[in-house]
Amino acid sequence: xxxxxxxxxxxxxxxxxxxxxxxxxxxxxxxxxxxxxxxxxxxxxxxxxxxxxxxxxxxxxxxxxxxxxxxxxxxxxxxxxxxxxxxxxxxxxxxxxxxxxxxxxxxxxxxxxxxxxxxxxxxxxxxxxxxxxxxxxxxxxxxxxxxxxxxxxxxxxxxxxxxxxxxxxxxxxxxxxxxxxxxxxxxxxxxxxxxxxxxxxxxxxxxxxxxxxxxxxxxxxxxxxxxxxxxxxxxxxxxxxxxxxxxxxxxxxxxxxxxxxxxxxxxxxxxxxxxxxxxxxxxxxxxxxxxxxxxxxxxxxxxxxxxxxxxxxxxxxxxxxxxxxxxxxxxxxxxxxxxxxxxxxxxxxxxxxxxxxxxxxxxxxxxxxxxxxxxxxxxxxxxxxxxxxxxxxxxxxxxxxxxxxxxxxxxx
Numbered sequence: 472x473x474x475x476x477x478x479x480x481x482x483x484x485x486x487x488x489x490x491x492x493x494x495x496x497x498x499x500x501x502x503x504x505x506x507x508x509x510x511x512x513x514x515x516x517x518x519x520x521x522x523x524x525x526x527x528x529x530x531x532x533x534x535x536x537x538x539x540x541x542x543x544x545x546x547x548x549x550x551x552x553x554x555x556x557x558x559x560x561x562x563x564x565x566x567x568x569x570x571x572x573x574x575x576x577x578x579x580x581x582x583x584x585x586x587x588x589x590x591x592x593x594x595x596x597x598x599x600x601x602x603x604x605x606x607x608x609x610x611x612x613x614x615x616x617x618x619x620x621x622x623x624x625x626x627x628x629x630x631x632x633x634x635x636x637x638x639x640x641x642x643x644x645x646x647x648x649x650x651x652x653x654x655x656x657x658x659x660x661x662x663x664x665x666x667x668x669x670x671x672x673x674x675x676x677x678x679x680x681x682x683x684x685x686x687x688x689x690x691x692x693x694x695x696x697x698x699x700x701x702x703x704x705x706x707x708x709x710x711x712x713x714x715x716x717x718x719x720x721x722x723x724x725x726x727x728x729x730x731x732x733x734x735x736x737x738x739x740x741x742x743x744x745x746x747x748x749x750x751x752x753x754x755x756x757x758x759x760x761x762x763x764x765x766x767x768x769x770x771x772x773x774x775x776x777x778x779x780x781x782x783x784x785x786x787x788x789x790x791x792x793x794x795x796x797x798x799x800x801x802x803x804x805x806x807x808x809x810x811x812x813x814x815x816x817x818x819x820x821x822x823x824x825x826x827x828x829x830x831x832x833x834x835x836x837x838x839x840x841x842x843x844x845x846x847x848x849x850x851x852x853x854x855x856x857x858x859x860x861x862x863x864x865x866x867x868x869x870x871x872x873x874x875x876x877x878x879x880x881x882x883x
Contacts, residue, residue, distance in 0.1 A: 473679060474759035477879045481675035490700040491672055493665050493744055503658035504536050508577045514647035515556035521615035523644055525552045526625040529818045530648050532746045535560060535577050539568055542705055548627060549586040558614035604633035611639060622647050649822035653815055654842045664875060666743030670751060671878045673697035683731040683758050687711050687724035694739060703743035707819060710738040713757060717858035718807060720850055731758040734766055734857040750816050750846045752862035755881050765856055767883040773851040773859045774880055780812060784872035786841040794831045805829055809850035816846050816864060843867040
């Protein structure tokens with residue numbers, strides 16, 4: 472059902488039962504891989520670190536583009552990478568998975584990972600963490616040129632203690648990885664653009680199926696389906712809600728049935744093809760009925776907030792100046808607000824995060840930089856109402872913000 476024919480054009484033009492096929496040349500992916508690894512090495516040089524130890528699968532993907540069960544390895548520390556500023560990029564892969572590193576030119580060497588978390592090592596954890604630390608230490612001596620400063624993104628305490636006991640100086644690495652990932656190359660933007668295209672095709676499927684009697688989970692599955700069949704990966708959240716389930720926000724989608732005229736509001740949080748994120752939010756009515764007066768009022772305010780804040784963004788604008796000029800959410804809506812005005816995005820949500828003006832006391836200093844990609848947010852509700860959730864993904868340029876998504880707002 473397409474009341475709004477503009478949205479039909481986002482479906483796969485080859486047919487609804489066919490996956491989308493990426494038109495992005497392989498040379499673009501290769502150029503993005505080279506750029507990303509160099510970004511990490513630049514950060515190592517700026518922070519006088521010899522190497523970077525990566526356990527976060529998103530950082531491993533960014534640096535070496537070798538994914539392996541990304542969600543599972545996000546909570547099981549069984550594979551990692553060690554990248555030297557002036558030396559090799561070593562992937563430590565678990566047994567039976569070395570072939571995943573084939574054809575990845577950024578990887579200098581593949582070694583077997585030593586899994587020392589309790590799930591894997593049990594009562595032998597102490598023995599295995601010592602073996603692991605010995606190997607990291609020996610590599611630091613061989614390739615570190617006398618520098619024993621090691622940036623680390625995520626590490627269990629036993630590993631930190633074992634490295635420090637051997638004289639390795641462990642540096643908080645998340646600042647390095649977040650700063651590196653924040654600035655996108657033209658090739659990265661092309662890859663991200665394809666993820667957004669797949670996401671918008673998924674949103675068109677959701678729109679087409681937003682009919683009375685469908686459950687939240689059934690509709691959320693339409694987005695999953697388009698992502699999975701078109702080469703995407705996973706969803707970071709389950710924020711797909713309807714009717715009174717939208718307020719308060721942050722409930723997770725359920726088997727609640729959507730009724731005609733109720734608001735359907737969702738946040739994609741979609742990790743799509745090439746590992747990039749499409750973080751978009753939309754709201755419309757079930758059955759595509761005309762909005763009630765209250766729904767339309769809230770929707771218009773949400774669009775106003777998005778459009779006003781978009782108009783402020785440009786390279787060189789400080790977070791503080793943005794906050795001072797940002798759209799001020801009326802008091803009636805503040806208890807139901809989204810705490811973020813905007814945030815960075817790349818392979819997932821990233822630095823920077825700028826709070827809404829009500830929460831700006833929690834903010835940190837910084838400014839928007841050219842070629843950051845930012846998601847601009849709005850959540851609009853009041854006591855007893857449904858929630859309107861809108862979000863757009865934009866590129867920061869010296870002249871302003873360039874929208875990367877184009878799936879239409881509703882006409883109200």
